[in-house]
Amino acid sequence: MKAELQSYLDKAKSQRKLINRFFNKLKKNPPKDLDQQFHRAHEEAFEQIDCLDCANCCKTTSPIFYDKDVERMSGHFKMKASDFFDKYLKIDEDGDQVLKSSPCPFLMEDNKCMAYESRPKACREYPHTNRKRMHQILDLTAKNTRVCPAVSRIVDSMM
Numbered sequence: 507m508k509a510e511l512q513s514y515l516d517k518a519k520s521q522r523k524l525i526n527r528f529f530n531k532l533k534k535n536p537p538k539d540l541d542q543q544f545h546r547a548h549e550e551a552f553e554q555i556d557c558l559d560c561a562n563c564c565k566t567t568s569p570i571f572y573d574k575d576v577e578r579m580s581g582h583f584k585m586k587a588s589d590f591f592d593k594y595l596k597i598d599e600d601g602d603q604v605l606k607s608s609p610c611p612f613l614m615e616d617n618k619c620m621a622y623e624s625r626p627k628a629c630r631e632y633p634h635t636n637r638k639r640m641h642q643i644l645d646l647t648a649k650n651t652r653v654c655p656a657v658s659r660i661v662d663s664m665m
Contacts, residue, residue, distance in 0.1 A: 507655075511560050514655035517662065525651055528665050529644040536641040547660040548635040555656045561617035563653055568605035569628030571595055576603065582624035633657045 518525065532540065571579070573587075580590035591603070594611060598604045605611070612621045619625055633654045634643055650657040 507560050507562060511555065511562075511655040514658040514662070515562070515652060518651035518658035521662075522652070524665070525648055525661060528661070529648050533641065533644055541638055541640050543664055544635050544640045544660065547663045548656075550663065551635075551656040551659045555659065557656075558617045560655055561613060562655070563632055564613040564617070564619070564629075565609040567653055568608065568610070569626045569632070571603040571605075571626050571628075573603075575626035575628075578624045579621055579626065582621050635660050 537543065569575075576587050576590055576595070580587040583590065585593070594606060595603050596606045610619075612619050612625075614620055619629070631637065633650050633656060634646065635650075635657055637643070640647070647657060647661065651661050652658070
């Protein structure tokens with residue numbers, strides 16, 4: 507990971523309490539344009555940051571795999587869905603289908619995904635900072651500041 511990207515994560519980790527206070531205020535009294543603020547900051551961050559320079563999300567976390575994701579991914583690899591599950595997935599403590607291990611087994615050395623066109627919905631939507639009703643996922647966004655340098659930058663610019 508580039509040093510600049512790591513510095514965003516380091517800053518988010520050192521400012522964890524400040525970020526949590528910021529999000530607690532937003533949860534209590536979200537501005538009407540909260541989604542637009544996030545979307546603007548999202549666009550600005552991703553004009554500067556290329557996910558392929560990082561891939562920390564793929565190296566450290568697992569997306570939730572819905573049944574449709576399992577079907578799509580197993581089809582991509584020409585496997586039965588049950589075989590795909592047995593080889594790559596497990597049920598976590600919340601009852602979700604997630605990867606057995608990190609980093610993601612589909613992450614290649616160049617940080618590209620070998621199943622990019624078939625990737626799970628959660629991967630398609632990550633880091634979730636350009637979605638509607640951001641006030642509903644502020645806790646997740648706070649966690650993602652410590653995983654994704656772009657989210658750290660987005661939140662830093664909003665604070």
